[in-house]
Amino acid sequence: MQGKNISQVVISRLPRYFRYLGDLKDEGMERISSGELSKRMNVTASQIRQDFNHFGGFGQQGYGYNVNYLYEEIGKILGLDKKHNLIIIGAGNLGQALANYMNFEKRGFFVKGIFDCKEEIIGQTVRGMKIMHTSKIADFIKENNIDIAVLTLPKQGATEIVKTLVECNICGIWNFAHVDLDVPDSIHVENVHLSDSLMKLSFKIHDDEE
């Protein structure tokens, strides 16, 4: 695997490269120099060259980068050439918003089921899927080859659910619950703590004012 042993910092930049390259592709651009890409992305050209060197370069001196090739290769490194099956746990506003977000499918992420523990909403439909009870999660994961669970439930419920996910040996958890999860190293977690993000914005505003 090309991406092995790359620093977290470099990896965290790959989705942004992928996003910009997708835009360039949509604009019909075929080649781009590190200098041009640098201007667009507001990072130094040398950082771009260094980052891409980690993955074998993708470029030819003086010719710039082939946009399509680079887009495809970074996509492969990110695992976007593969299909992922997701379940959403927590059918509140955020869970439903994510279930309805079509763009994830374009990248190979397919929502297969949505769960909640509130009896009164079980059976309601979200994007053609009936909301199921959380007690059905373990069976559903096994029967439907689910590799990613999206947690959009209050933190009180998260611990118990995570225990189930660990038992099912889920590959990844995309965690929106307001809590840090305690899972074995074999399970990958990506946190989106929305409140933390809003607090950071608040800090920046007030740090500037005073």
Place this chain on the structure above:
Amino acid sequence: MQGKNISQVVISRLPRYFRYLGDLKDEGMERISSGELSKRMNVTASQIRQDFNHFGGFGQQGYGYNVNYLYEEIGKILGLDKKHNLIIIGAGNLGQALANYMNFEKRGFFVKGIFDCKEEIIGQTVRGMKIMHTSKIADFIKENNIDIAVLTLPKQGATEIVKTLVECNICGIWNFAHVDLDVPDSIHVENVHLSDSLMKLSFKIHDDEE
């Protein structure tokens, strides 16, 4: 201002400290040593001490930290003792989910208005607020003392809206649009690129597999 010239890395850790201290407070804990906090948060005690020293320490050798005091002080540094008025631009699933998220109010973030450009949903109600047309944003910001705009609209619409926000001299933008914004330094931006986050999770899963 105590927080001046603190590195971004330290600042980015403050919301997490704040979250853990809030939990401790809820559990009725009055004091905690850096060692105990370190175990709970899975960071080194020396990092905790160093981080808190940036803000004047808050602790007394041998006595541990006063949980309530620390919670309040970090809250102040984050600007959470102040009231913020928000508008949400983009009344799709995600915009509505954020509008309905009550916890933000607990921290002093009040959603005052919600906007969209789609004629067919103008006038519909979200959490007691009528969805307004985006053409009304500038007036609304001035009349309602809005300091933060939440962008939950497709990237195609974002550029035009951001121009308006810059003209209104908005303090901060919480950006969920799938695009990096080009704004003057006086306007603070905090990005939540959900797709980038999901791609990072995908990378971790596949990097591990191969």
